Amino acid sequence: MDKNTILKLAPLVLKRMEYGIDRFYLLNFSNDDIWIGNYASFVVISQIDGVRTIHQIVKNIQDQFEDYTCNQVYEAIIEIANELVKNGFLINVK
Amino acid sequence: MIDKDFLCKLFELYLNHEEILRRNSNKVKSLLCYHKYKKSLPPEYIFSFPNQLILKLTEACNLRCKHCFYAENPNYYNKKSEFSTSEIKKLIDFFVDEINVLFITLTGGEVFVRDDFLEILEYIKRKFLPVTIQTNGLLIDEKKAFILSQLLNPKTDYVQISLDGADKNSHEAIRGTGTFEKTINTIRHLKKCNIRVQINTTLTSVNAPKMEHIFELCDNLNVNMLSISKFELCSEQQRYLKLSADKLMEYSSVILAKSRNFRNIRMNYKPLSIYDFLQYTEGRTLIENYIQKNNLKKMQNKCLICHHHDKITISSEGNIFFCSMDESENAILGNLRKQGFYDIWENRFNTPYFQTRDMTTTKCKNCKYIPICNTGCMASAYKKYGDINCAPAECSYFEEYIKEQYG
Numbered sequence: 001m002d003k004n005t006i007l008k009l010a011p012l013v014l015k016r017m018e019y020g021i022d023r024f025y026l027l028n029f030s031n032d033d034i035w036i037g038n039y040a041s042f043v044v045i046s047q048i049d050g051v052r053t054i055h056q057i058v059k060n061i062q063d064q065f066e067d068y069t070c071n072q073v074y075e076a077i078i079e080i081a082n083e084l085v086k087n088g089f090l091i092n093v094k
Numbered sequence: 095m096i097d098k099d100f101l102c103k104l105f106e107l108y109l110n111h112e113e114i115l116r117r118n119s120n121k122v123k124s125l126l127c128y129h130k131y132k133k134s135l136p137p138e139y140i141f142s143f144p145n146q147l148i149l150k151l152t153e154a155c156n157l158r159c160k161h162c163f164y165a166e167n168p169n170y171y172n173k174k175s176e177f178s179t180s181e182i183k184k185l186i187d188f189f190v191d192e193i194n195v196l197f198i199t200l201t202g203g204e205v206f207v208r209d210d211f212l213e214i215l216e217y218i219k220r221k222f223l224p225v226t227i228q229t230n231g232l233l234i235d236e237k238k239a240f241i242l243s244q245l246l247n248p249k250t251d252y253v254q255i256s257l258d259g260a261d262k263n264s265h266e267a268i269r270g271t272g273t274f275e276k277t278i279n280t281i282r283h284l285k286k287c288n289i290r291v292q293i294n295t296t297l298t299s300v301n302a303p304k305m306e307h308i309f310e311l312c313d314n315l316n317v318n319m320l321s322i323s324k325f326e327l328c329s330e331q332q333r334y335l336k337l338s339a340d341k342l343m344e345y346s347s348v349i350l351a352k353s354r355n356f357r358n359i360r361m362n363y364k365p366l367s368i369y370d371f372l373q374y375t376e377g378r379t380l381i382e383n384y385i386q387k388n389n390l391k392k393m394q395n396k397c398l399i400c401h402h403h404d405k406i407t408i409s410s411e412g413n414i415f416f417c418s419m420d421e422s423e424n425a426i427l428g429n430l431r432k433q434g435f436y437d438i439w440e441n442r443f444n445t446p447y448f449q450t451r452d453m454t455t456t457k458c459k460n461c462k463y464i465p466i467c468n469t470g471c472m473a474s475a476y477k478k479y480g481d482i483n484c485a486p487a488e489c490s491y492f493e494e495y496i497k498e499q500y501g
């Protein structure tokens with residue numbers, strides 16, 4: 001996985017943000033797995049659309065959250081994305 | 095008059111059915127990820143946004159069933175206020191992509207009356223949203239059943255077909271001549287295409303006498319679930335459809351006893367509740383003994399809001415409701431044609447259904463039956479008493495209890 005990777009949610013994976021408890025869920029209706037993150041992971045995963053590269057997503061997020069450097073955002077995204085690809089919630093488009 | 099032994103046996107059957115339902119819901123095989131998500135939430139959690147959407151796509155219908163909620167106002171079925179195809183698609187984009195709902199139920203009226211129904215369904219399934227379709231089934235032929243099977247996922251989706259009797263005469267007395275065979279054929283087509291089917295039946299005076307035969311029919315058709323509901327009286331013309339208290343007890347006992355021979359059929363039998371037993375002195379004694387024997391205690395601080403606001407209904411006119419049991423003017427949260435969803439959702443704090451309803455606020459808090467009753471449907475309470483903290487209309491004990499409590 002690198003800056004040019006394009007990811008999308010795997011088929012039958014749905015998102016769910018519970019703001020009241022700062023929990024973000026991914027529900028995989030094909031194998032019944034769930035993944036639990038927080039609002040930050042929701043912000044990241046909401047950008048993953050099967051069209052934009054990780055680089056473009058990093059730029060977009062960094063524009064919104066100026067306190068973080070591009071590198072910090074990139075590392076955070078790569079960490080979450082790797083885990084989610086491994087567990088079948090995200091798939092590689094390119 | 096109801097015989098004491100009969101009541102005792104029926105109470106046992108009733109408890110047994112409740113127990114089976116509880117056990118089934120504990121070992122849910124389908125939609126396990128959804129149950130994991132729900133289980134992981136704190137107890138009494140109030141959802142940030144609804145996670146289930148009931149979308150009424152149209153008021154139009156090809157039938158005029160005698161028992162229908164809308165039968166009182168025949169013009170209802172001719173109203174032309176439904177959303178266009180593109181409006182529906184925009185709604186779906188919003189509720190799936192932004193609100194992140196997890197389920198959608200498509201109902202009406204009759205959804206298949208809309209020429210664009212399959213296009214709407216395809217649009218929803220492109221987003222992988224689990225779908226339930228409620229239909230009378232009459233407009234589904236073999237070809238449509240095949241198209242449905244290409245769109246629906248046997249793991250997450252199912253079709254609910256209304257069958258209002260185990261035999262032609264009962265069903266057609268409610269739904270009209272020529273409807274029974276067609277409905278049965280539709281179920282066959284759907285099952286042949288490996289689509290999950292639930293039969294929805296409303297118990298009335300017309301179909302109750304032969305209802306016990308529904309099990310053989312379900313077995314024969316290989317349906318996945320059977321749901322038998324209570325008939326809601328909506329107009330005086332429908333009064334003949336309502337079962338008397340004694341008749342409801344009599345038929346329920348036959349149906350529940352028969353269901354024990356068909357354990358392969360998952361049934362949810364809703365016409366009978368604890369309130370039906372409370373109408374009889376013997377029934378009250380049975381419940382009191384049961385509470386005592388099992389040492390049942392009332393739950394402390396338990397939120398008694400029926401579904402923790404996890405679902406909303408959108409009518410074809412764009413009105414949003416918390417509960418499909420109350421679609422009166424008072425219960426409208428807002429209208430999507432006039433306001434944005436976020437404004438409507440903010441307004442929920444001002445509506446009766448968002449007020450606190452727990453063990454401290456309910457008027458039932460000192461009732462001796464509360465450990466088994468838990469106070470029931472708040473829409474029914476609100477409709478009768480204008481207060482969600484009262485007992486539901488079905489409770490025949492409430493007024494007596496209030497007199498005892500408050501004089």
Ligand SMILES: C[S@@+](CC[C@H](N)C(=O)[O-])C[C@H]1O[C@@H](n2cnc3c(N)ncnc32)[C@H](O)[C@@H]1O
Pocket residue numbers: 155161162163164201202203204205228229230254255256294295296323324325326327328
């Ligand atoms: C309003 S219909 C809409 C879907 C479709 N037209 C159908 O008949 O299945 C949804 C369900 O509500 C049930 N229903 C209608 N009127 C009812 C009433 N007065 N009491 C209880 N259930 C009712 C129908 O039998 C049906 O199963």
Ligand code: SF4
Pocket residue numbers: 155156157158159162163164202203204230
């Ligand atoms: S088919 Fe459904 S909506 Fe139409 S009249 Fe019958 S119950 Fe009502």
Ligand code: SF4
Pocket residue numbers: 372458461462463464467468469470485486489490491492495
């Ligand atoms: S008074 Fe309230 S708690 Fe008691 S039986 Fe009726 S609804 Fe249930």
